[in-house]
Amino acid sequence: MASVFHHFLLVLIFLDTHAAQPFCVPGCTCSEESFGRTLQCISVSLGKIPGNVSEEFKQVRIENSPLFELPQESFVNMSTLEYLWLNFNNVSVIHLGALEHLPELRELTLEGNKLRSVPWTAFRATPLLKVLDLKRNKIDALPELALQFLVNLTYLDLSFNRLTVVSKSVFLNWPAYQKPPQPDYEAKIISSLAVTLHDNPWVCDCRLRGLVQFVKSITLPVILVNSYLICRDPLSKAGQLFHETELSTCMKPQISIPSANVTIRVGQNVTLRCLAQASPSPAIAWTYPLNMWREFDVLTSSTGEDTALSELAIPAAHLVDSSNYTCTASNSIGKSALVISLHVQPVQALPAPDSLSIPSEGSAYIDLRVVKQTVHGILLQWLAVADTPEEEWFTLCIASDEAVRKEVVHVGPGINTYAVDDLLPGTKYEACLSLEGQPPHQGQCVVFVTGRDGVGLEARKRLLHVTVVLCVVLLAVPVGTYAWAAQGPCSCSKWVLRCCPHRRKAPSCPHAAAPCRDGSFREHPAVCDDGEGHIDTEGDKEKEGMEDNS
Helix, strand or coil, rough: CCCHHHHHHHHHHHHHHHHHCCCCCCEEEEECCCEEEEEEEECCCCCCCCCCCCCEEEEHHHHCCCCCECCCCCCCCCCCCCCCECCCCCCCCEECCCCCCCCCCCCEECCCCCCCCCCCHHHCCCCCCCCCCCCCCCCCCCCCCCCCCCCCCCCEECCCCCCCCEEEEEEEHHHHHHHHCHHHHHHHHHHEEEEEEECEEEEEHHHHHHHHHHHHHCCCCCEECCCEEEECCCCCCCCECCCCCCCCCCCCEEEEEECCCCEEEEEEEEEEEEEEEECCEEEEECCCCCCCCCEEEEEEEEEEEEEEEEEEEECCHHHHCCCEEEEEECCCCCCCEEEEEEEEEEHHHHHCCCCCCCCCCEEEHHHHEEEEEEECCCCEEEEEEECCCCCCCCEEEEEEEECCCCCCEECCCCCCCECCCCCCCCEEEEEEEEECCCCCCCEEEEEECCCCCCCCHHHHCCCCCCEEECCCCCCCCCCCCCCCCCCCCCCCCHHHHHHHHHHHHCCCCHHHCCCCCCCCCCCCEEEEEEECCEEEEHHHHHHHHHHHHC
């Protein structure tokens, strides 16, 4: 009986001992420290904060894990937690209510994560927080009221982030900074507000002026752990310490131009200039009515600190270039704009035998393009401006190397698009637009090629792999087709037939072709695709022709 009682007592002691042992997360270690119980999960595959942790833990340390977010109520069972170390994980998101149920939290470290922003209002739930370590993240902004709920914070580390501009109001609005020093505890308060801001890509322009002045005149109770803050941009300030640099006051862009009215003759080159002064440095953009059709080169350069010069170059001006050109300069403070009126006059209006003018080859400016591909066709769009004030009619000629006859469409005033449907696969087409009763001139034609269909009629639904060849490149070259672009006096249709003789089945649009001068395309390696993986060059075809003749 005594032995039975003895064994029963041992079982009770064993069960009581194991029942008293607190729970620990599998793969982690739990220990008793002087300040309380600690949970450490180092290099453990944790995708989220463990939800079955008891309330007795005072410190939780999770490092080198795939933890990527802190969702709401992540610490619902840890109301006594005082130290939370989440360093070197993949945390990129902290939800607004993530820190709820942590009223006793004193220290939060998130070093080496991927945070781009922080929900600063979430710290309303942690009024006792004293240490906040956010170094080595990707934080690029600090709102002016970011620190308003960090009343008892004594250490803030934002080093090695991506901060470029921070307002001094961030620190002036910090309740801990606003506390009046008390004589009896002055030394304690003075040493309590440590801030670390070094190794950020600071942009030292007018927007950083307040912080630079704050750093230069910083006084207790704020202490910079590393006061050697260095400018990264702009180039004129790169490498300078905050204590060495002088920054100007921010101002809205101010624009100046040499002249508001510019008059030139047809064919002349002209450069419109716009000088903008602003702080921070302005961005300059040009707008004009035909900017989608007439694209000109723009060169913007810095002529000094906070000053930029933008030049719009118009080569060989045409009558259609007569318009208002607006130069707009903008920065974070505001924007300004000035208008330059360009007047392009016919050559007869300003006769000058030694001028740069060129003879007019037609009575209209025409720019023809393929702007859209459909299942069975394309959409042509054009800009056509006649030199005369009267409303003009135009002729659109569409021909292919598969048909003897060409399609002729008479286009009235106000129409600038035409849909070409029922295109054949593996066929080259030429479209030309000209004033009614006149042949097309150079640059008024476009050649496009449909993809070769080797499957059958059913596959025509997907036949239109259109490639544009011109005289101008208009569409991207898709997989399986090849295109070559050139500009010259030779007729596009004649070039197509000469380039790809295996396509020649009938003459196309012979009357619309301009006479071809010798050697017009000889210097270009023309390329053609037969749709079966064979690519023929012009040289190869000439060689084949000689072999056939032999």
